[in-house]
Amino acid sequence: DAKTTQPPSMDCAEGRAANLPCNHSTISGNEYVYWYRQIHSQGPQYIIHGLKNNETNEMASLIITEDRKSSTLILPHATLRDTAVYYCIVRVANTGGFKTIFGAGTRLFVKA
Amino acid sequence: NAGVTQTPKFRVLKTGQSMTLLCAQDMNHEYMYWYRQDPGMGLRLIHYSVGEGTTAKGEVPDGYNVSRLKKQNFLLGLESAAPSQTSVYFCASSTDRGNSPLHFGNGTRLTVT
Numbered sequence: 001d002a003k004t005t006q007p008p009s010m011d012c013a014e015g016r017a018a019n020l021p022c023n024h025s026t027i028s029g030n031e032y033v034y035w036y037r038q039i040h041s042q043g044p045q046y047i048i049h050g051l052k053n054n055e056t057n058e059m060a061s062l063i064i065t066e067d068r069k070s071s072t073l074i075l076p077h078a079t080l081r082d083t084a085v086y087y088c089i090v091r092v093a094n095t096g097g098f099k100t101i102f103g104a105g106t107r108l109f110v111k112a
Numbered sequence: 113n114a115g116v117t118q119t120p121k122f123r124v125l126k127t128g129q130s131m132t133l134l135c136a137q138d139m140n141h142e143y144m145y146w147y148r149q150d151p152g153m154g155l156r157l158i159h160y161s162v163g164e165g166t167t168a169k170g171e172v173p174d175g176y177n178v179s180r181l182k183k184q185n186f187l188l189g190l191e192s193a194a195p196s197q198t199s200v201y202f203c204a205s206s207t208d209r210g211n212s213p214l215h216f217g218n219g220t221r222l223t224v225t
Contacts (some may be wrong), residue, residue: 032211041114043202043216044155094210096143096162098170102155 004088007090009107012082018075020106023087025069033064034100035073037046037084044087044102047073078110114138118203124223125193133188133220135203137141141215142208144186145170146178148199149219155202161186162208193224 005023011019012022024033034049048055048062055062061074075082087105114135125131135144145160157170161180176191176199186205190197200221204214 009177026207033171034213036214043204043218044214046213046215049211049213078139095197095212096208097204097206097212098143098156098160098162098168100156102147104152104154 006106018078020073031090034089039084118217135186137205141205145204147202
């Protein structure tokens with residue numbers, strides 16, 4: 001599975017959009033991009049995933065570049081409760097979750 | 113609908129003691145997983161199961177055993193605990209459909225002295 005590169009930490013002002021980048025330059029055509037987050041002391045929480053097209057759900061939006069070598073997770077109106085570690089993961093399509101490999105992620109600090 | 117439930121939440125063991133961590137899910141998921149999380153190491157897969165009665169090794173299986181006697185439960189056993197097994201343990205589950213995301217429990221914090 002392709003590896004991902006994320007900045008170790010980012011700050012965001014409360015109420016502003018948080019844009020978390022992820023580089024996956026070696027991604028294959030059959031690999032999906034997944035985002036999870038982990039709030040302190042809790043288990044990771046699934047946010048969103050996509051293959052080629054941009055995706056949006058009630059939590060966030062996922063923007064994938066046309067060449068699929070990078071993506072951005074957007075939290076449109078960050079709150080203090082969004083302070084967490086965010087993991088970007090790539091996984092081959094139609095494989096089990098045992099192919100989910102977590103890296104170090106990005107620690108997002110949302111400040112009042 | 114509780115999702116994924118892990119028991120106990122905290123445990124302290126002495127070196128050489130044994131224990132079993134229980135994971136239960138009420139989502140009728142086929143797949144279940146055990147991860148451990150250590151500072152600076154991220155989450156690493158210990159064992160997983162793709163169905164009742166089946167188990168398989170993950171990235172760091174040594175020192176652990178697992179059983180999946182019922183679809184909704186996945187047990188992680190430590191036969192002889194070592195200080196290196198001090199960690200936070202997370203259980204997760206997913207459907208068997210391709211691209212299904214993982215659903216995690218809130219962890220068991222284990223300290224081995």
